[in-house]
Amino acid sequence: MINFDYIRMQSVKSTVKALAKFTDAKMIAGGSNLIDLMKRNVTAPTKLIDINLLPLKYIEQSKEGLRIGALALNSQAADHEIVKNKFPLLAMAINAGASPQLRNMASFGGNMMQRTRCTYFYDTSMPCNKREPNSGCGALNGINRMHAIFGANDNCIAVNPSDMNVALIALDAQVVLLNAKKERKMAFADFHKLAEDTPNLDNHLQSNEMIVEILIPENNFSKNSYYVKVRDRNSYAFALVSVAAGLELEGKTIKNARLAMGGVAHKPWRLYDAENYLQGKEINTETFKEAAKIAMKGAKGYGHNDFKLDLAPASILEALMKAAHLS
């Protein structure tokens, strides 16, 4: 760990100003991932901008939906009455992640920004295009049990490790970003990116920008939502595969479906084709199996993670069955 300046910010305005000025600065909120990265010399910002005093801890209902400040804590949201009642999928996903101690520290913005847990990324003696562009991908022919089956290429097969992100992409969330000059809004689904030719970049946030808010529009999925997380131990383990499922039902007919996966791609992975297939169908095992099959189109294993090609559809089926209260 090398020396760095530590600046504590009092306002959003002063924060974006500082971001415009210091291009290699990093913001710190809960620090539950950043500190690990600094300790292991994966990242070495010369300036650490503490944003914990900024007034972005709110969770409130608005006309457009639920507004969540970027500094709202994961545990705060998971315990929030509105979240529990109207967006239980988000609460379930958050509670499936990390440990209570980490959820008490981790913010929404920080969770969105957490980096992959690929072990080659963390070990500075190993090749990794994400950490050090053009050094190669250690995982490609290495230990890749945790790695991507969708949208990867030989540059990088790392996955986004978040559970929260999977629920947010399923719930059509939007993100509000701000720099010193302007605010912009984008679909949560467009925030994270695939590795492509720039695996060093996880998302589209510019270095002079900060996340200020997450917006979740109203929906009718609260009665039929489920989050499945399949992992190697029953808590405090990253997903091998996770699935967020939300169904809007009219009797036994699916009016609307939302389906997303975690632990399978460089970004939270929305299953649009499967959603479209489900729309208008009756809830039953066969329909769900077919949706899972459609969801798996284009999936590719890299050796150790080949089992995900079987585990993922099984997990989708489980999530849909549970969301539909069929099991």
Place this chain on the structure above:
Amino acid sequence: MENLLNLIPDDTDRTDGILKVTGGATYSAEYKIEGLTYGVLVQSTIAKGKITVLETKKAEGAPGVIKVLSHLNLNNSVPRYAKDDNVTIDRNIQKVFYNDQVYFAGQPIALVIADTYERAVYAASLIKANYQEEKHHTYLEKNLENSISPEGKDYLRNEKDAYKNSEVYLEAEYHQLNNIHNPMELGSITANWESDEKLTVYDKTQGVFGSQKHYAGLYGMDSKNVRVIAPFVGGAFGMALHTWPYQDAAVIGAKITKLPLKLMLTRMQMFTMVGYRPETKQFIGIGASKDGVLNGITHNAWGVTSTYDNFTEGTVGGTQFMYKCPNVNTQYKLVKLDVSNPIWMRGPGEATGMFALECAMDELAFKLNMDPIAFRLKNYATVHPVNNLPWSSKFLDECYELGAKKIGWYNRNPKPKSMTEDGMLVGYGMASGVFNAGRGAATARVILDENGKLTIQSAITDIGPGTGVMMKSVAMDSFKMDAIQIIVELGDTNLPPAPTQGGSNTTSSVGSAVYDACTALKEKMVEVYNQSFGEQKVYDDFKFNKEGFNIKGKSFSYVDLLKKAGLKELEVTRESRSGTERQKYVFNSFSVHFTKVHVHPLTGMVKVKEVVCALDAGKIISEKQARSQMIGGVVGGIGMALTEEGVYDHRYGVYTNNNFADYHVPVHADIPPIDVLFVNKPDPYINPIGAKGLGEVSIIGLAPSIANAIFHATGKRVRDLPITLDKIAIWRD
């Protein structure tokens, strides 16, 4: 004379419990010494080769740095290192910074000593090494042909591979990856040279005398000039059975700088610096008649060791005597790889070997269409099949019945994949465990003071099981005292000698020493009484109670006795050891583990729902501590069975999961309710207190019981630990 065999199990709390949970316990990295310096180790990043350049200048110039130590400047400053050209001393401890050779990835190659920990960490990051790499080998499966036989001779009883001639037989391969030592307390040491000739070490160790001998040996010193102190050890499980290079680095660094030095490993460093349960491949061939009489067992094992030591454990030993079987042959081989040295881990050898044997027994029982318990009882050994001696005591059969009853074994439908509950597949499994019940020489001192308080002393360390409570319980029973009247002192070379804590020996050894010392103290009281009052009473006239004793209706307090005799205190030291009984009997502790699992029918995720352990460990001295120790073993066993594996990237020979996020020790959510049942019958021959020890059998057999339960739940037999859901592949029917 009353016998401690009548000892009533006592629910005494731990002597160190409150201190441990309130931060009052001082561990080896927590001693505050004036002028303390901080050591941080730099490690090799290649698995095999030669260090060609070690760039230390930047680090030496960094703020606060006092010294950078490496093979470049160690020279001949350590007499024991200079004595010979071996890379190890005391048989298996690698000399630190001895030469430019790298034997495994993660080997310590330099020590930075600085005035603060942070500055040492920073300076360590500035050290760069260049290597001349050589081809390394870390893959067991690909190096089997290079194996050696450490014990020279294979074991053979009657006919070799006789299982093949049986009516029903099974051949199967079993495998497990490295289980890394990860106790809560990291490897740590504080070394303080009070003068050039006098060293005090606050050490993470399971045996203070082993450490003392080693450190004294480094400099050819008299052992009495080295004091090793370890009153609290935050778990060890075998990792601290001998010293490691990091400890040498601290002792040598402190000697060279003439400053006290503290060195604590990081969690990542633990993966290559304090040993592990080695990866082992096993073959079992086992055969029986149609009605379930065993005919032959073949058990071959290949364990991993380093290139610089033949680390050996008793992997196949249990198979030789666990069951009555006319033909048994075993073979144990080592595969020397470019990895750090393994060390014993809880249930060493047997935990690995019993995984194979007890899974194979389950598999063969299934083939025979027999209940797994009935099959085991049919082949129950009452005479030790290897040396034809009787057991001192063996109540394994009672363990089977106790456990089976508790978990509802006989209510299970034995057909695989036949039971469900809450939408989950349900499985019940069981397996047995065995471990040597030893007894080493140990000495205890008991001191009665003028206030009627009793102090018990022994150099034994307490690595977690509650040894202090055990010592107290023995004394409480001997004197019929309350816990509050007794003080325990342990973990210091200045105290009376005791063996290293390990191998389920402590209660049997030290407990007996305390018992003998207490008896001797009572005899001495009789003597003092007779002298003081001019009487001729005999021992049997004395009835001891918590305040003192009663002689034919007259009461005397301990306080009064000492006052009358004009004594400040009364002290007795006694050594206690085994005798000729060891030639007449075989001594073993036995356990049976029963587990109930849920397996998700779609994803294959496993949840252990219930564990019942029944065990024969002789007399249970402190039931609460014994129960806790069993629970600890079960937790470790769940890790071994389901989650723990040190994963190498063999291209580089490095671990890819050397941290607590990626190396999965079980968490609370993985642990079900655990029932512990004791047969609790004293062993009549092992020692005066009848206790056999249970630290090791707590884990032995747990992993196969889970593997067997998963088979029962799913019909899928996984012979490779840990049993992760991709190996179950529940979706593959």
